[in-house]
Amino acid sequence: MLATSERVELLEHAEQLAQMVLESDIVEQYQICLYKMQTNKETQEKINRFVNLKDLYEEVQRFGKYHPDYKRVMSQIREYKREMDLDPHVAEFKLAENDLQGLLDEISMQVGGAVSKHIKVPTGNPFFQTDSHSAGCGGGGSCSCSA
Structure with a gap:
């Protein structure tokens, strides 16, 4: 692939767009929420408890209802997931993550539509x-x- 001036210019515009996204309020809010979630001790305990139980859950899934701990694990995994999802830092992070994904989806649609309506x-x-x-x-x- 040859590096033409048109390609270099296109890459420069892409880098500028990426920089604008990184400097946006949406990315800033995402990073703040991620930091809060990662540094809050209670939130991390909930996440770790859920992740640790997921390993046992996957083992139970292999055997289904015939596994001796099936009911207990299935009940606990739902309980731990609910606790994790209802944690204010996790909930705030998920909202920020959805906002960022929405921004990236909009940019993808704009770029694709600028090339062709059939993209x-x-x-x-x-x-x-x-x-x-x-x-x-x-x-x-x-x-x-x-x-």
Whole structure:
């Protein structure tokens, strides 16, 4: 691949766009929430307790309801997940993460649409998937393939 002045200019614009995203309020809020979540002792205890139980959960899943600890593990995993998800720092982080993902999805749609209205941009968000911006084979049959 040859480095033409057009490619270099395109890469410079991409770097400028990335820098603008990094300097945005959304990324700043994401980093603040991530820091709060990672430094709060109680939040980390909830996350670690859930992660440690996940290993046992995966073992129980291999045997299903025939595993001797099936009911206990299934009940505990739901309880620990609920505790973790209801933690204010985890909840705030997830909201910030969704906001950042939304920004990145919007940028992807803008860039893809600037190239062609037929560009398929996998956003993972049904809000952005229209007929002209379908997700292809993973978009629920909108690509009309026979797969």
